[in-house]
Amino acid sequence: MPHIDLPEGLPGIRSLFEYRPMTAEPMLALVELLLRGDNTLSRGERELIASYVSRRNACDFCEATHSAFAALQLDEDWDLVEAVKDDPASAPISDKMRALLALAGQVQQSGSAVTEAAIDQAKADGATDVEIHDTVLIAAAFCMFNRYVDGLATLTPSADPRAYEPRARALVKDGYLPPVRYDGYTTG
Numbered sequence: 001m002p003h004i005d006l007p008e009g010l011p012g013i014r015s016l017f018e019y020r021p022m023t024a025e026p027m028l029a030l031v032e033l034l035l036r037g038d039n040t041l042s043r044g045e046r047e048l049i050a051s052y053v054s055r056r057n058a059c060d061f062c063e064a065t066h067s068a069f070a071a072l073q074l075d076e077d078w079d080l081v082e083a084v085k086d087d088p089a090s091a092p093i094s095d096k097m098r099a100l101l102a103l104a105g106q107v108q109q110s111g112s113a114v115t116e117a118a119i120d121q122a123k124a125d126g127a128t129d130v131e132i133h134d135t136v137l138i139a140a141a142f143c144m145f146n147r148y149v150d151g152l153a154t155l156t157p158s159a160d161p162r163a164y165e166p167r168a169r170a171l172v173k174d175g176y177l178p179p180v181r182y183d184g185y186t187t188g
Contacts, residue, residue, distance in 0.1 A: 011154065031145075061149050061155075068162065088102070096125040098125070099122040
């Protein structure tokens with residue numbers, strides 16, 4: 001049961017965005033840029049970082065939804081997404097991605113937990129400064145999103161990523177930026 005009176009039937013962060021569209025707009029713009037904007041990391045890889053951090057934060061809604069978003073953008077490889085969340089060290093991913101996920105895991109613990117050794121490893125494995133920056137920002141943003149969703153006890157109808165596949169397909173096609181409503185009128 002949500003801690004505040006949220007719109008009925010909308011799961012997770014979607015209910016919070018509907019509840020406060022004025023705060024939703026900048027958050028959606030940030031997530032659109034981070035997870036779908038131009039980048040040398042694929043959209044699937046960036047969603048994988050979001051899913052991994054959400055797993056580490058035990059945020060069922062964000063983990064499930066972003067796992068679905070990742071799988072659909074990684075050649076529908078649902079098993080890969082689960083393998084990465086279970087153990088990135090043994091998952092069939094590039095050394096660069098493994099190093100970036102290790103960095104994301106440090107950010108999830110605390111910004112001050114990030115080590116020079118982790119940065120050096122990511123660079124040695126081919127990560128650019130922009131990829132390191134964006135990994136840290138995705139991890140930090142998802143710590144915020146996870147705490148936002150769970151801090152207000154939003155609805156999580158299922159922890160199974162496949163339950164979110166229809167929404168994931170729409171998001172992959174259309175992005176994170178739906179029209180925003182303000183007191184009866186729509187922008188975007």
